Amino acid sequence: MATVHSKIKRVREDFLHKLSRKIVNENQVIAVENLNVKGMVRNHNLAKAISDCGWRQFCTMLKYKSEWDGKTYIEVGRFFASSKTCNVCLNRIDSLDLDIRSWTCNKCQTHHDRDVNAAKNILFEALRILSLGTSDTANGGNVRQPNKTEVLLDAVPCEVGNPIRLTVG
Template sequence: MRKAIKVRLYPNSSQQQSLAQSFGNCRWLWNFGLNLMNQTYKETGKGLSSYDIKKQIPDLKKEREWLKLTYSQCLQQVCINLNTAFTNFFQGRARYPKFKSKHGKQSIQYPQNVEVKEDCLKFPKLGEIKAVLHRPIKGSVKTVTISKNTCGEYYASILVEDGKEKPEPSSKGKAVGIDLGLNHYAITSDGDKFNNPRWMDKHEKNLKIKQQQLSRKQKGSSNRNKARHQVARVHKKVSNSREDFLHKLSRSLVDENQVICVENLAVKNMMKNHNLAKAISQVGWGQFCTMLKYKAEQDGKTYVEVDRFFPSSKTCNVCLNQVDSLPLDVRSWKCSNCGTEHDRDINAAKNIRDEGLRIIACGTRDDSLVRQG
């Protein structure tokens, strides 16, 4: 089973210059290959494989000697990643590949020959770079990706093969349904409610001041570059706070339950509501569901997504009676059939849990309920 471990790197000044050169070279080769594939398809109606682009690297090095400064296998990996990006696009897993910019996050990937030591990582052509290894790295190193964020921080993502088999998922045990919201981030079928920390609201005033300072700086000046880093640090603090909360919450839910049932939300469509778009963009529902999924798979547990059109809020979890309408401002309601008083969110979580268990049992969803919703 493969796992990725992210560690912080502290390169010295000469290593930072070498990394900047490598970032630029790999970015240039990606853009060159993407442009070549676009032109080839327009002229011939056919695409290019990663090998077709790899064959051109020796000639490109003769024309542009600065490409020789980058480790050759990093350049070859760019061609492989570009081919993978097109494969993901044609199979509907991702958007069409885009050209890369020198602004924003930069990265290069080492497919092999990286050595993990006690307090550093040793890279070809770079030497030993100081690293904070917060956990032991057990197993064989497959790939290492060095990245630099907009704050100027360097990280290494180490993909490790630990030699263990991936556990078979089991549905025998406690099941929980999770309803995601805005007032409360997550509501479980057990009745637990986790408040939404609203990370951006806590830093919005500071962010506004930093952005105003940035807008006053002259373009191209060193002071503008410093102000840009200050804005990036605020965004990084918000991102770190959100990620920490999501990791802790997803870990506790996976540890306490064997079956995790959530709703398959169309976040992109939900953000078309201009009254809720800002709040929805801050919560990170997609990231949370991704964490739940991979943590459940690693622990041999079952993760189930219920159809987004399933009427979880409007259906009584006791008698399955469904109301015609239930506006968002109605947070509790009484079933006209059995008289049960329902908390809107807890009732929805229970219905998501029951529908998830039904999907596991029979392998299909109830289309009649979806059509009614």
């Protein structure tokens, strides 16, 4: 039984290495969502699937490979409402149960696949953070500059509860 588990572990690691290398080779900026994996595993219906995919290990591989190649790796915070925010008009719905896989924005009437919408929002948020210079990059970029004052700024007026730090002169 131990040899079977060992083989599965090696196959999974091989897949994660190949996939992370492919993603880093093909992109300049890699944006991922910082998921609460420990909390997600508490859901007994999803625990096995979440554990099997090796999300934390995959993110670690993406990060160090990005660093090696001088690419930018950004983790968007876990409290950013990526699934519940319309990527077209930025309208945010109050709640979205996990079993709802698609939804229609009640403001702009755009129909969204939950995962595609979340991916677009994570990308847009990472690019916004990157453009504001507020995120550490995998290649050692510095967030704070000497002799600058830090202020809190809500970059998107309709974004609620996600203040970011911005350095101003």
